[in-house]
Amino acid sequence: MDENHDAQLKKYHRANRRLIATLLIVWGFVSLGCAILFVVPLNKITLFGVPFGFWMAQQGSIFCFVILIFIYALRMDRLDHNYHADE
Amino acid sequence: MTAEAWTYLVVTITFLFYLYIGWKSRVRESAGFYVAGHGVPALANGAATAADWMSAASFISMAGLISFMGYDGSIYLMGWTGGYVLLALLLAPYLRKFGKYTVPDFVGDRYYSSTARVIAAITAIFVSLTYVAGQMRGVGIVFSRFLHVEIEVGVFIGMVIVAFFSVLGGMKGITWTQVAQYSVLIVAYLIPAFAISNYLTDIPVPQAAFTFSDIIPRLNTAHISLGFAEYTAPFANKSHLDVLCTTLALMVGTAGLPHVIVRFYTVPSVRAARYSAGWALLFIALLYTTAPALAAFARLNLLDSLHGKSLEEIQRLDWVRSWQSTNLLAFTDKNGDSLLTVGPGPAFLMNGKTPLFDQPDTTNHNEVYFDPDIVVLSTPEVAGLAPWVIALVAAGGLAAALSTASGLLLVISSSIAHDIYFRLVNPHADEAHRVFVGRIMVVASILVAGYFGINPPGFVGEVVAFAFGLAAASFFPIIILGIFTTRTNREGAICGMLSGLIFTTTYIIGCQFFGMKPWLFGISAQGIGTIGMLLNFAVTSIVSRLTAPPPAEIRQLVESLSIPAHPGPAVILDEGTE
Secondary structure, eight states: OOHHHHHHHHHHHHHHHHHHHHHHHHHHIIIIIIIIITHHHHTTSEETTEEHHHHIIIIIHHHHHHHHHHHHHHHHHHHHHHTTTTO | OOHHHHHHHHHHHHHHHHHHHHHHTOOOSHHHHHHGGGOOOHHHHHHHHHHHHOOHIIIIIHHHHHHHHGGGGHHHHHHHHHHHHHIIIIIHHHHHHHOOSSHHHHHHHHTTOHHHHHHHHHHHHHHHHHHHHHHHHHHHHHHHHHHOOOHHHHHHHHHHHHHHHHHHHHHHHHHHHHHHHHHHHHHHHHHHHHHHHHHHHSOSSHHHHHHHSSHHHHHHHHHHHTTOOOTTOSOSSSOHHHHHHHHHHHHHHHHHOHHHHGGGGSSSSHHHHHHHHHHHHHHHHHHHHHHHHHHHHHHHHHHHHHTTOBHHHHHTSHHHHHHHTTTSEEEOOSSSSSBOOOOSSOSEEEETTEEEEEEEOTTSOOOEEEOTTHHHHTHHHHTTOOHHHHHHHHHHHHHHHHHHHHHHHHHHHHIIIIIIIIIIIOTTOOHHHHHHHHHHHHHHHHHHHHHHHHSOOTTHHHHHHHHHHHHHHHHHHHHHHHHHOSSOOHHHHHHHHHHHHHHHHHHHHHHHHSOOOOTTTTOOTTTHHHHHHHHHHHHHHHHHHHSOOOOHHHHHHHHHHTSOOOSSOSSOSOOOOO
């Protein structure tokens, strides 16, 4: 393990943690935030007659969860590739 | 052909299919038996995880519960899906990289402690056993609902089928059977849902109908005119804080349940573990976004077709006749106007959860009783579908119950055979002997689960909160800290697990069995796992800082977990005598 390798690894770690943190913030915001904490004000907004907070709780947040995981998997592929981990 | 004949036919065909797969994937080595030889493709593992995850309760009861609870039912929808994000981002890739057989394996190795391993193994057994008893009961109930056999006979048939493919094939047999079971259950759920969506709203896709049709506004209007709270109004049954805590406890509990985590040991690489979590959630989301739509359709259909109608009029509806005969639907006439009134409150006096059909509850005006299960069960008839669709729903319910039961049974048997017997009692056991003990333990746990399925402890419904609460309060924090911090040590993990477990257990037992007031800000037994989890995080971190750091090789192990993923097996599959 030379120094260059260590520095690379540190960068990889930092990028990985930043990605996880960003996605988890979105995760918490759509589910615990929009669908629970702020559901009362958001229910005043209606889309096609459906209160928005309620819609987020029963449909929107679940769609977001699926998208978040695939974004993570794709971004990690790129990160692994950049750090030559996929050889 | 009658619906019953179709049901026998379809159920027999699916069962023969599962048996065939079980026979094809029989195994001889312990890597095959416990983790399917790390050889399951990401997509297949996703389907298997989805089948493992969605139980008879998800399939039969969840839409009904949401139908009754309205917004507050969202705790199940978000709670039982959101945990997969935590799994995919924080647990699955790292545990796959670690690459052993079970959750107690990780806990025992990472915290270099047999004590930690034993606590984890016992918790895994307890969590899985509470869960599996309900599944075996579910198998019996599906049999009795659709084929009119005794619940006991149904449980027995279920035991034989599960025993066959899990004893022969271990994790490998279970995995491939679960892939087949997922296909059966999702088709069985979606066909009636699409049909009823098209029938009620002219939009065939339930998710689109839920969003774009006028079903929700109509439901809200109907609710208000009958004296209910709006369907979409939050916090009708639970407080704001309790909804938050319960959702979080279910999410974290999902990510901490051993039978879910262990599925990610079966894939070939770290990369596959990430994708497989995504596929799993996509497959689960197909059912979980359909369920709330089904709930809304059923609710509106029940209100529209029953309220203000005369008894003779509703007897002309097929589904009313057929479900009234099973006591899932019942009527009374409190005000003697021979017209039905639907309103808030129970129609009959209740003995626990069983209504007393000869004693109407005169404190309210509601004259209709319906069991939540009717929402899914009656859908094919309401939408006027052919009898073979009813048969398919029966096969789907059985697939859901059997697949979950088999996954749980493998966790129980591997905790005893691998974590306790092989690791602690007889570490020199050879390969053949280890697989043999694993098989014996599968049979033993099927017998125990079957016993509880036939003689359910009266509190099965109440103890489900246990499984999630305990998984959230015990495993999740110490696995996360074990992966992301090098400083967390043995003393911290043991104290953390014990404090989370003891606090959560006493709170749930106190609330459920001794009539204790939910004294902590009114958080219910279902939601207390969140607090237990926070307590575990805090205790583990503080005790770790106050005691000696872990040895150098453990710090290296932790660092190796976050090194960029390398395809192929991360560790040598079998280290024999360790």
